Amino acid sequence: MxxxxxxxxxxxxxxxxxxxxxxxxxxxxxxxxxxxxxxxxxxxxxxxxxxxxxxxxxxxxxxxxxxxxxxxxxxxxxxxxxxxxxxxxxxxxxxxxxxxxxxxxxxxxxxxxxxxxxxxxxxxxxxxxxxxxxxxxxxxxxxxxxxxxxxxxxxxxxxxxxxxxxxxxxxxxxxxxxxxxxxxxxxxxxxxxxxxxxxxxxxxxxxxxxxxxxxxxxxxxxxxxxxxxxxxxxxxxxxxxxxxxxxxxxxxxxxxxxxxxxxxxxxxxxxxxxxxxxxxxxxxxxxxxxxxxxxxxxxxxxxxxxAFWAGRLEQVSEQPRIVLDGAHNPEGAEALARSLTEAFSYRKLNLMMGMLANKHHREYLEHILPIVDTLILTEPDFRKKMDADSLYQLVEQLRRNTAKADLEVIVERDWKRALALLQSRTEREDLGVVTGTLYMIADVRATLLHQTDSEKGW
Structure with a gap:
């Protein structure tokens, strides 16, 4: 050549x-x-x-x-x-x-x-x-x-x-x-x-x-x-x-x-x-x-x-207690739901979620919703992001049969504000979880760990 x-x-x-x-x-x-x-x-x-x-x-x-x-x-x-x-x-x-x-x-x-x-x-x-x-x-x-x-x-x-x-x-x-x-x-x-x-x-x-x-x-x-x-x-x-x-x-x-x-x-x-x-x-x-x-x-x-792998059931903050996990498909959600209830003890589970538009979100939510007390829906800073309002509509369709009766759902499109909400709502006995696409996990992790040289992408 x-x-x-x-x-x-x-x-x-x-x-x-x-x-x-x-x-x-x-x-x-x-x-x-x-x-x-x-x-x-x-x-x-x-x-x-x-x-x-x-x-x-x-x-x-x-x-x-x-x-x-x-x-x-x-x-x-x-x-x-x-x-x-x-x-x-x-x-x-x-x-x-x-x-x-x-x-x-x-x-x-x-x-x-x-x-x-x-x-x-x-x-x-x-x-x-x-x-x-x-x-x-x-x-x-x-x-x-x-x-x-x-x-x-x-x-x-x-x-x-x-x-x-x-x-x-x-x-x-x-x-x-x-x-x-x-x-x-x-x-x-x-x-x-x-x-x-x-x-x-x-x-x-x-x-x-x-x-x-x-x-x-x-x-x-x-x-x-x-x-x-x-x-x-x-x-x-x-x-x-x-x-x-x-x-x-x-x-x-x-x-x-x-x-x-x-x-x-x-x-x-x-x-x-x-x-x-x-x-x-x-x-x-x-x-x-x-x-x-x-x-x-x-x-x-x-x-x-x-052995360690960033963003996989990784606790990055003690007060409030915040765990990151890049579960982004139904199988990942099933493993996450099982692992959270098994590895951590908590009073309330507050979960922040941001997704890409090309995934199987209905099956994902069916695994996650039963264990969540407060769900914060947001959007990753990425070109193929899933609209948070569309995600909300899907949650509402599934809520009656899948979620806890008193589940609170918040839509905050700006992931930085969503993260601040998660932190403020996660009290000492609670657990905060950030999950979804790794593109958002990367941003959240860099913010919580104060990494100034963070890039992100595929």
């Missing part, structure tokens, strides 16, 4: 801010499933992804937390670990991590200057401009393959699996956390359709671990694994866990797999995190048993204890 540099690109980006601004300027090109553009970009750079070992992670919920478990445990066991995830909570650099540290801004600037002319030439071709996510994926591969050289890269899909840009790579093991109703506008209208998209990360002969529970989805994964000649390790069949004690700070589980059993303690709360941890542990067991990874029990356990 010969590159014809224009005047515009010959003047390279001179700052990190310029580079990120350019990458974000590609957002209007949207989400365009397919691997053609990323393949051509990687061919230009000599296919550096072929030199890396990947653990590929897909699923509807739990991808980020599973990546955190994998990254933390592998680091504790002495491995250099790259991690590519999305969206980010604080800064664009969060997406590209090496041993738990963000990519340096000057490194991102250098790599953006290398990618920009290639992206420009691609834009002028029949393939069209690469998307923001494609450029970010290319940047991640160059960072890991040519700058920091991790032993293993924990590699999260952006959306789906089969046609997702990250599916460019051939991993050493894959993980499919779960499958639920999300991104139906792109992935399909049924769970089986979505499952087939997620199952697209299964590669010939490469082992795959999954925590899916629905029989129809298990059938899809088994069928795909059989077609590809891949060994499938399924929660409830090849491995299982029993939940132990839980508190507002920690919880434990007993993992039992084909090779060994282990008692694991987690700092991340909620039963769904036990499921995520069990899936991550099975991935680690595959690496240990078949790929000669040295993973000693003491270091593994320390890795699980230390």
């Amino acid at each position: 010969g590159v014809n540099l224009s005047e515009e690109i010959r003047q390279p980006f001179t700052s990190y801010t310029d580079a990120v601004k350019w990458i974000n300027s590609l957002i209007p090109f949207g989400i365009r499933p397919g691997l053609e553009r990323i393949q051509r970009m990687m061919e230009h750079f000599g296919n550096p992804h072929r030199r890396l070992k990947f653990v590929h992670v897909a699923g509807t919920n739990g991808k980020g937390s599973s990546c955190a478990f994998l990254s933390s445990t592998l680091q504790e066991c002495g491995y250099d670990v790259g991690m590519f995830t999305s969206p980010y909570i604080t800064k664009f650099t969060n997406r590209f991590q090496f041993n738990g540290e963000d990519i340096p801004e000057e490194t991102l600037l250098d790599l953006a200057n290398r990618i920009a002319p290639v992206a420009k030439e691609l834009a002028a071709s029949e393939w069209g401009s690469p998307t923001m996510f494609e450029v970010s994926t290319a940047l991640a591969i160059l960072y890991f393959a040519e700058v920091c050289y991790p032993d293993v890269v924990v590699w999260e899909t952006g959306l789906g699996g089969r046609m997702d840009v990250t599916n460019l790579v051939t991993p050493i093991v894959s993980l499919i956390t779960n499958v639920g109703m999300d991104h139906t506008d792109i992935l399909g209208d049924t769970l089986e359709d979505i499952a087939r998209e997620k199952a697209g990360i299964i590669k010939p002969g490469i082992p795959v671990v999954s925590c899916v529970s629905q029989p129809s989805i298990i059938a899809v994964l088994k069928e795909t694994a059989k077609e590809k000649g891949s060994t499938l390790y399924l929660l409830g069949e090849q491995f299982r866990y029993e939940r132990g004690e839980s508190s507002a700070r920690t919880q434990s589980l007993r993992f039992e797999g084909p090779f060994r059993a282990m008692d694991i303690e987690l700092s991340m709360l909620g039963e769904h995190q036990c499921t995520n941890a069990a899936g991550a542990m099975m991935v680690l067991e595959v690496l240990r048993q078949y790929m000669a990874f040295v993973l000693e029990e003491e270091q593994l356990l320390a890795g699980f204890r230390k």
Whole structure:
């Protein structure tokens, strides 16, 4: 792929801010499933992804937390670990991590200057401009393959699996956390359709671990694994866990797999995190048993204890007590409702909620409304936000059959004012929760933790 540099690109980006601004300027090109553009970009750079070992992670919920478990445990066991995830909570650099540290801004600037002319030439071709996510994926591969050289890269899909840009790579093991109703506008209208998209990360002969529970989805994964000649390790069949004690700070589980059993303690709360941890542990067991990874029990356990993922049942304020959780689809809402009543004690639950317009909000509310005393509906500062009045109309439709009789509903479109309302109404014995799209969680978290360098986005 010969590159014809224009005047515009010959003047390279001179700052990190310029580079990120350019990458974000590609957002209007949207989400365009397919691997053609990323393949051509990687061919230009000599296919550096072929030199890396990947653990590929897909699923509807739990991808980020599973990546955190994998990254933390592998680091504790002495491995250099790259991690590519999305969206980010604080800064664009969060997406590209090496041993738990963000990519340096000057490194991102250098790599953006290398990618920009290639992206420009691609834009002028029949393939069209690469998307923001494609450029970010290319940047991640160059960072890991040519700058920091991790032993293993924990590699999260952006959306789906089969046609997702990250599916460019051939991993050493894959993980499919779960499958639920999300991104139906792109992935399909049924769970089986979505499952087939997620199952697209299964590669010939490469082992795959999954925590899916629905029989129809298990059938899809088994069928795909059989077609590809891949060994499938399924929660409830090849491995299982029993939940132990839980508190507002920690919880434990007993993992039992084909090779060994282990008692694991987690700092991340909620039963769904036990499921995520069990899936991550099975991935680690595959690496240990078949790929000669040295993973000693003491270091593994320390890795699980230390694993953390921002905005997932995260308490960010003591007085008033405020918890953030990026539950944004029905499965996430179900897990959140169960986890709140289990991990925290409180008199009243005050919940602030802001959503994007493309989600299954009716099913979400059916899980959340029964436990809420005061509901504050607001809008994220994001282009695809859901109108708070439309959300209110949906709550009113569901109120009689789903909500508490004395539920108070407040509409405050400005999320900053909504947050101030939540804080003022959450008394000492109460619990305040902010939930919904991660774009709003990012803003709220930055405000409550006084983070002045916060950015946000996909």
